[in-house]
Amino acid sequence: MRLRALLETDALGLRLLGGEDELDRTVRGVMTTDLRDPSRYLSGGELVLTGLAWRREPEDSERFVRILAAAGVAGLAAGEAEMASTPDDLVLACARHRMPLFSVDEDVSFASITEHVVRQVSGERAGDLAAVVDRHRRLMTAGPAGGGPEVVLDLLGSDLDLRAWVLSPTGRPIAGSSLAGAGPALPAAVSATLAGEHLAASRTGRRGPHRISAAGATYSLFPIRSSGRDLRETVLSDWLLAVEADAGDWPEERLDLLHGVTQLIAVERDRREAARTVRRRLAQEVLELVQTGAAPAEIAARLRVAAPVLLPGLGTAPHWQIVVARVEWGGGDIPGGPVAQALLEEVLVDPDAIGPDPSDRIAVAHTGDEAVALVPLPSVPSVSPVSSVPSGADAEGAADVTGLHADALLAAVREPLSRGLADDGRLTLGVSAAVHSAEGLRGALEEARHARRVAAARPGRVCAAGHQELASHVLLLPFVPDDVRRAFTARLLDPLRDYDRRHRAELIPTLEAFLDCDGSWTRCATRLHLHVNTLRYRVGRIEQLTGRDLSRLEDKLDFFLALRMS
Numbered sequence: 001m002r003l004r005a006l007l008e009t010d011a012l013g014l015r016l017l018g019g020e021d022e023l024d025r026t027v028r029g030v031m032t033t034d035l036r037d038p039s040r041y042l043s044g045g046e047l048v049l050t051g052l053a054w055r056r057e058p059e060d061s062e063r064f065v066r067i068l069a070a071a072g073v074a075g076l077a078a079g080e081a082e083m084a085s086t087p088d089d090l091v092l093a094c095a096r097h098r099m100p101l102f103s104v105d106e107d108v109s110f111a112s113i114t115e116h117v118v119r120q121v122s123g124e125r126a127g128d129l130a131a132v133v134d135r136h137r138r139l140m141t142a143g144p145a146g147g148g149p150e151v152v153l154d155l156l157g158s159d160l161d162l163r164a165w166v167l168s169p170t171g172r173p174i175a176g177s178s179l180a181g182a183g184p185a186l187p188a189a190v191s192a193t194l195a196g197e198h199l200a201a202s203r204t205g206r207r208g209p210h211r212i213s214a215a216g217a218t219y220s221l222f223p224i225r226s227s228g229r230d231l232r233e234t235v236l237s238d239w240l241l242a243v244e245a246d247a248g249d250w251p252e253e254r255l256d257l258l259h260g261v262t263q264l265i266a267v268e269r270d271r272r273e274a275a276r277t278v279r280r281r282l283a284q285e286v287l288e289l290v291q292t293g294a295a296p297a298e299i300a301a302r303l304r305v306a307a308p309v310l311l312p313g314l315g316t317a318p319h320w321q322i323v324v325a326r327v328e329w330g331g332g333d334i335p336g337g338p339v340a341q342a343l344l345e346e347v348l349v350d351p352d353a354i355g356p357d358p359s360d361r362i363a364v365a366h367t368g369d370e371a372v373a374l375v376p377l378p379s380v381p382s383v384s385p386v387s388s389v390p391s392g393a394d395a396e397g398a399a400d401v402t403g404l405h406a407d408a409l410l411a412a413v414r415e416p417l418s419r420g421l422a423d424d425g426r427l428t429l430g431v432s433a434a435v436h437s438a439e440g441l442r443g444a445l446e447e448a449r450h451a452r453r454v455a456a457a458r459p460g461r462v463c464a465a466g467h468q469e470l471a472s473h474v475l476l477l478p479f480v481p482d483d484v485r486r487a488f489t490a491r492l493l494d495p496l497r498d499y500d501r502r503h504r505a506e507l508i509p510t511l512e513a514f515l516d517c518d519g520s521w522t523r524c525a526t527r528l529h530l531h532v533n534t535l536r537y538r539v540g541r542i543e544q545l546t547g548r549d550l551s552r553l554e555d556k557l558d559f560f561l562a563l564r565m566s
Contacts (some may be wrong), residue, residue: 001120003075003100003536005367006047012116013108014077017091019100024247025074028257032110036060039217040205041225044072047117050112053081058089059471065093076098111267135397149265158253163244164539165223166265167422169236170413171195175265186242190214192416194221195201199420202231209247209258210302212397220247224262224269232334234418236327237342239269276345282306283374284544299438304515306363307376317453320441321403322347322432323373324448326456340371343427347372347413348404372445377403406431406451406466418461428456429464452495485565492562496543507545508536514550 004023006014008095022276028045031038031529044047048068066074076099078086086103092099104113137215149166154175156162165176171191193214198221202209225234241262245254272274277296286306289299303320325344327336344364364373409431410417430452432444447467455465496507509530514535517524525535539550547553 001117003027003047004490005120006102006113006117007461009116012113013105013110014102014113017086017101017103018095019075020118022098022100023301025073025100027117027120030114030263032114036064039067039071041205042071042073043070043207045074047075047077047113048073049077049079049104049113051110052087052090054088055087058087061087061090061093062096065090065099065371068100073099075102077102077104077113079104080106096293100155114263115267115497118260149268152261152264163189165242167191167195167198167240167242168417169195169199169238169240170346171542172346172349174239187215188412189218189243192412194219194242195240196416196419197221198242199224199235199416200237200422203420203422205231208245209255211248217244218246219244222247222258222262222264231426232329233339236339236417237346239265241265243562248392255286278309279363280341280365281517282309283365283372286363286441287365287367287372287445289451290445292500293442296438299428299441303438309363318433319377319436321375321434321442322441322444322448323375323404323409324445324452325371325373325427325429326369326452327371327421328369328426328428335367337371339368340369340464341366344371347409347417349376349469372448375404403434404431406455406464407471410462412466414462421461427462428452429456431464431466433467489562491564492548492559493566496542497543499541505538507538507542507543510535511542511559512563514539515556515563519550519556 002023003025005021006012006027007016009247018291026045026385029043029045029047031046031050032049033040033041036054038048046231063074076094078090078101079084080103091101094470104110153164155168156164162175165186166174168174171188171194173186173191176186194212197214198210199214201208201221208223211218211220214221222243224239224241243257243258247258263537280303282302286299286302289302318395323344325340327340327343328334342362347363348362362373362375364371366372378488403433406429410429421427426546430448430450432448432451434440451465451467451469454469455463458465496511499505500507510524513527517527521532523534525532528535530538542548543550548558550556550559
C-alpha cells in the first residue's frame with residue numbers, strides 16, 4: 001500500500017506534517033517503537049509509530065530520523081497522547097531527511113493503525129490469500145471460541161502447502177495445523193531445538209527468518225516479537241512461528257505475507273497476555289497480604305476468591321505451593337521481575353500440554369527482579385514435574401498431595417532458556433513444599449526464597465532447588481565464603497591430588513567410594529573391584545598424607561564436606 005492511502009482513511013486519525021512529495025512510497029509493514037536506536041529491528045519500508053519517549057532533548061530528533069532514513073523507513077507517525085503537539089525539531093529533522101511525518105490523534109490507538117496496515121499489505125502482497133489473513137483477524141477478534149491462530153496456520157497449509165507451528169520460547173507448541181490432527185506432530189526434541197536456535201539467533205541481533213536444520217528437515221523461524229522494547233525484556237516471552245521450509249528460496253511477496261501473519265499472531269498473544277490480568281492481580285494481592293503479615297483469616301478469604309478462578313468446579317479449598325524465580329541481567333539496567341513472571345507462567349505448564357490455556361491455572365506476581373507463583377494443588381492437569389512426598393512448611397495434612405519438584409521443573413526447558421539468557425542473563429528458581437492453609441503460606445514463601453538462594457549459589461545459567469534440600473548440609477555449603485571453602489578443601493584434598501598426579505594411585509576416587517559405602521570395607525572393595533587388602537593400603541595412605549583417621553566420625557565428616565565443596 002502507499003502512504004497516501006493512509007491519509008484517505010479517516011478512521012486512522014493521521015494528519016500530514018511534512019513530506020507531501022514522498023506520499024507515493026510503498027508501505028511494507030509497521031513497527032511501534034520508543035527505542036532511541038531501533039535500527040536492528042528495521043528491514044526497510046516500515047511505517048514507524050512512536051510515542052516520542054526516546055526524545056529527551058531537541059538534538060535527539062535529528063539522530064532518530066537519521067537512523068530511520070538510513071534503514072529505508074517509509075514514514076514516521078508520532079502520537080499526540082504524551083505531547084500536545086509534535087515538536088518543531090522533529091518536523092525539521094524529517095524535512096531534512098525527506099521523511100514523511102504524520103501526527104496521530106490521541107484518540108486513535110497504534111494497534112488500530114497496525115492492524116489496518118497489516119491487513120492492507122497482506123492483501124496486496126498475497127492476492128487471494130488476503131481472505132486467509134482477514135478471516136484470521138475476524139476469528140481472533142471474536143475471542144477464543146473463534147479458533148485462534150490455528151485457523152490461519154491450517155489455511156497456510158491448504159493454500160501454500162506449508163506446515164507451520166507457533167511455539168513458546170521454551171519450544172512448547174501453542175498452535176499448529178498438526179495439533180488438530182491434520183498431520184504428524186512436531187517432536188518435542190525438535191521443538192526444543194528450534195526454540196533454542198531462535199533464542200540464540202535473537203540474542204545475537206540476527207533478523208528473522210532464521211534458517212536451521214533439525215532431524216533431517218529444514219525450518220525457517222519467524223519471530224513473533226514485541227516491537228519497540230529492549231530485547232532482553234521480551235526474548236524469553238515472545239512466541240515464534242516455525243515453518244517447515246527454506247524461506248531463503250521464497251519470493252518477497254511470500255515473505256511479506258508470513259511477516260504479516262506473525263504480526264497478527266502477536267495481536268492474539270497480546271490479547272491472551274491481557275487476559276492473565278485477573279490471575280496476576282489475585283497473586284499480587286495474596287503476596288502482599290503474606291509479606292505484610294496479614295491475619296490468616298484475611299489471607300484465607302483472598303484464597304477462597306482465587307480458588308474458583310484458578311480451579312473452576314473444585315468443591316474444596318486446594319493445597320498451595322509457592323515457586324519463586326529471579327532473572328538477573330548483566331549491568332542491572334533491565335528489571336528481571338516481568339521476565340521472571342512470564343517465564344514462570346511458561347515453565348509451570350506441562351511441556352506436553354498444547355496451547356496457551358493450561359497456564360490459566362497459574363497465578364504469578366512480580367516485584368523487582370523476583371516473581372512469585374501461587375500454584376494450586378492438587379488436580380492441576382497442566383503440571384507434570386511432580387513429587388508426591390511433601391515436606392517442610394505446613395506439610396501436615398498434605399501427605400497425599402502431588403506437587404512440583406524442582407529437579408524436574410526445568411528439565412525440558414533448561415537448554416533453550418540457557419541460550420536465550422546467553423552470557424549476560426541468569427534464571428534461579430526455588431520451590432516450596434505444599435501447604436494446606438493460609439497459616440502456611442508465609443513459611444512456604446520464605447522456604448521457596450531460601451531454596452532459590454541455594455540455587456543461586458550453584459554454577460549455570462538456569463538453576464533450581466527445592467524444599468527437600470533445606471533440611472541437609474546442602475543448604476549450608478553454598479554460603480561458605482570462597483576463601484574459607486578453598487582453604488578447607490586444599491588442606492584436606494591437595495595432598496591426595498598431588499599424590500594421585502605423581503603415582504596414579506586413585507586416592508580421591510577411593511575416598512569418595514569409601515565414604516559412599518559408609519566405611520564398609522567389603523562393599524567398597526567390591527564396588528572398586530579391589531582386594532580388601534589393597535583398599536586398606538589406600539585408606540592407610542590417605543590417613544598418612546592428611547593426618548586424619550577415617551575410623552573417626554569427625555574426620556569422615558570433614559572429608560565428606562571437603563569433597564562436596566570441591
